[in-house]
Amino acid sequence: MAKVTIIGATGNVGMFAAHAISAIPHVSEILLYGRKGRESLLKGITQDLGDSFAARGTDMRVTWTTDLKDAAGSDVVVITAGAPRTPEQDRLDLAMGNARIIAPLARTIGEIAPETKILVVTNPVDVMTSVALKYSKLKPTQVFGLGTHLDSMRLKSLIASYFHVHVSEVHTRIIGEHGDSLVPLWSATTIGGIRISNLPEFSHLPVKEIIESVKCSGQMIIQNKGSTVYGPGEAIASLVRTVLSDENRILTVSAYIKREVHGIGDVCIGVPARINREGVFPIAIRIDESEVIAFRESVEKIRISTKHVLEALEESVMEE
Template sequence: MAKVTIIGATGNVGMFAAHAISAIPPVSEILLYGREGRESLLRGIAQDLCDSFAALGTDIRVNWTTNLQDVAGSDVIVITAGSPRTPSQDRLDLAMGNARIVASFAETIGAVAPDTKILVVTNPVDVMTSVALKYSKLKTSQVFGLGTHLDSMRLKSLIASYFHVHVSEVHTRIIGEHGDSLVPLWSATTIGGIRISNLPEFAHLPIKEIIESVKGSGQQIIQNKGSTVYGPGEAIASLVRTVLSDENRILTVSAYIRTEVHGIGAVCIGVPARINRDGVFPIAIRLDEPEVIAFQESVEKIRVRTKSVLEALEEERNKG
């Protein structure tokens, strides 16, 4: 049986993720972590979740804490804590403030839960995944980010709607940055096992509009209701399930790559990876030339920002 910790459990995404994770069979305990001063809220969330589990007939322990040492023994730790993105704010503008938060958490996690898997949700997620990897000192297979997993699901849904097919018939993915430089892999997109470019309707597919919709989906939701909750929450739960159930599914997450994608690497970014109980393992893939060029550009963008954030963070810490 497994213990899952949510860091940032007082936020909307953390709360809903905890509820979604409770439906995963191997999970026996959920630990809600929040900062000091949030004890009453944490207690209330735990009580509310326990009531929902009772109604569902789910036998899961729910505990809460403001002491990060209590994450010891966690099989998966989900980091959702950090400053939320405002409607007019780019994900990368969040980088330094959230990097300080993630680095602090990661150091303690690495010390007290060396066998855990860290799932980073805090934005900008690709940069924050690198921060968590560096400061936790865990293996690259143990640290990964939500990345373009949700973006890929959004694209999948839009394609299914356009072709009037069940969403399960569509297989597609987006790689690269979880942000403006994301890269849709049309070369790897199929409907009912048929490569999408072999379907006559593909010639009329409004590709530009669909990709812009994927890119702007999160910001549009934030503008309309204040925050994204259900999409990220379910996406988080699906990744936790894949790890704990040892499913060996190939999903697109932010992971540290070396040379798996045309020799492009040395950064955490969205790529297809095999995920199981041992962690996350990027797979080698070959892309069409335009996709390689776009991915290289996305990697360079994230590499520059990651380097800048890590250097600035280290400089701050050395001064402190």
């Protein structure tokens, strides 16, 4: 049985993620972590979740803390802490402020839970995954981000709706940045096992509109209801379940790649990876040339931002 810690549990995503994760059979304990001064809220969330477990008939321990050392022994640590994105704000605009939050958290996790797997949700998720990897000093297979997992699910849903098929019949994925430079892999998209480009209807598919909808989905939700909650929460839970259930599923998450995609790498970014109890393992893929060009551009964008953030963090540490 497993212990899952959620850092940033007082936020909307952290709260719903805790509820979604509680449905995973392998989880026996959920620890909610929040900063000092949030004790009352943490206590209230814990009580409310406990009531929901009782109503559902779930036998699970849920506790709270403001001392991160209590996360020792965690099988998975989910990091949702950080400043939320406003409707008009680009994810990369959040980078420096959130990096200063993630770095010390990751350092402590690496020290107290060296065998854990860290799932980063905080935006910009690709950059924050690199920050968590560096400061935790864990192996690359132990640290990954939500990345384009939810983007891929959004694309899958839109394609299923257009072709009037069950969503399970659609297999597709988006790689690259979780942001404006994301790269849909039409070359790897199938419906009922048939490559989508071999379907006559594909010529009428409003590709640009669909991709724009995927890109703007989070922003529109934030604009209309204040924050994204249910989508990210369920996506987080699905990744935690994949790890703890040792499922060996191939999902698209932010992970450190060397040269797996046409020799492009040395950065944390959204790529297909095999996920199991041991961690996250990017797989080598070959894609169409136009997709290679777009992915390379996305990688360079994230590489530059990551380099800038890591250098700034180093400077701030030296000044201290």
